[in-house]
Amino acid sequence: MRKTSLSVALIATLALSNAGCNDAVKPDDTAQPTGKPSFIHHPEPPAKDLAAPFKALGCPKESYSSGIKPCGALEKFGCTSINLLEGEYAGVFTAFQPSYPIAMCQIVANGRPPLAEGEYVSSGGGLLQQYTRYIIAKDGKFALLKNKADFQHLFLPIDDGFEALAYARIMTPYMAAYGFQYNSNETYFVKSIEDSHAKPAGDGYDVLMYEHSIFGCGKHPTYAVKLHVSKDGKITELGSKTKISEGKMEMCVD
Numbered sequence: 001m002r003k004t005s006l007s008v009a010l011i012a013t014l015a016l017s018n019a020g021c022n023d024a025v026k027p028d029d030t031a032q033p034t035g036k037p038s039f040i041h042h043p044e045p046p047a048k049d050l051a052a053p054f055k056a057l058g059c060p061k062e063s064y065s066s067g068i069k070p071c072g073a074l075e076k077f078g079c080t081s082i083n084l085l086e087g088e089y090a091g092v093f094t095a096f097q098p099s100y101p102i103a104m105c106q107i108v109a110n111g112r113p114p115l116a117e118g119e120y121v122s123s124g125g126g127l128l129q130q131y132t133r134y135i136i137a138k139d140g141k142f143a144l145l146k147n148k149a150d151f152q153h154l155f156l157p158i159d160d161g162f163e164a165l166a167y168a169r170i171m172t173p174y175m176a177a178y179g180f181q182y183n184s185n186e187t188y189f190v191k192s193i194e195d196s197h198a199k200p201a202g203d204g205y206d207v208l209m210y211e212h213s214i215f216g217c218g219k220h221p222t223y224a225v226k227l228h229v230s231k232d233g234k235i236t237e238l239g240s241k242t243k244i245s246e247g248k249m250e251m252c253v254d
Helices: 007-010 072-077 091-095 148-155 161-171
Strands: 038-040 081-084 100-109 122-123 129-137 139-144 186-188 190-195 198-201 204-211 217-218 224-228 235-237 241-247 252-253
Touching: 007 198, 072 139, 091 161, 139 148, 148 161, 161 198, 161 204, 161 235, 224 252
Parallel strands: 038 190
Antiparallel strands: 081 100, 100 129, 122 129, 129 139, 186 241, 198 204, 204 224, 217 252, 224 235, 224 241
16 A cells, blocks of 8 residues: 555645535544554555546646646636646546546636636635636547536436545545555644545445645644535535644645
8 A cells, every 4th residue: 555644645635625514513623642643544446547538638738737738629628727637646536437537627716707606616725716627538528527516417326435435525625545654743633543434324425534724824734524425415524523633843835
C-alpha cells in the first residue's frame, strides 16, 4: 500500500465545497493530545486509467499544475483548466458505475460574475473563487457534468461501498484518504486513525471521510467525519466531527 503522511494524503485528494450535508454538526475540539497513534489500513478502489482520452487530445500542459489547457473538443465547456485524474489523484473516482474516463473542469472566477447554484458541482479556493464541473468521455465523445443533478442522474443508485465513498467525495466538502503514516510535525488527538472505508448499514453505507483546513492562518486541523450514504443518494452526517490532528506550528495559506 502506498504510504503518505496524513497532511499530504488529504491535500492530494482535496474537496472544494459543501453539497447538502447537515451544517448544524460542529467539530468536537475537546480532545487532548494522545501521542503517536496506530494506523488501520483499508483497501483503496481498484486502479483505473481515467485520463487516457483527455491526454490523447494533446492539449498543452498548465505551467502551474498537473492539468491541461482546454483545446479541441474540450474548449466548448468553458473550463479555465482541466485537471486529469490519474495516479493518486484518480482515487475514489475509479469506483463510479457505470465507469467512464473523467476529468475535473476548473473555472476560476478572476473577475467573472459568480456562478449561480446549479451551475457547478462544487466551489471553493483561496484568494480566487473556483468552481468545479466534470467532463466524462462516453462513446467517443466528451460530455459535461455541470452540476450535482447531472452526477445523480448518471450514477445513482449506489451499488457498493467504493461507490458510496466516491459519491460522498463529490457531494460533500470531505475527502477520502489512504495510506496514513506518522508525521512528526503533527500533534495527534486520537489513539488510532483509519483509512477511509465504507460498511453496509441500513439503506446504504456508513463511510469514513476526512476534513482538512487548507486555507487561512492557523494549525490547519484535520477531522474525521462519519456519514451515512443511502443507495438513492441521501447523505447524513453521523455525530460530531472528531479532531484527529493538527500542525505543531501555525502557518498561512492563501
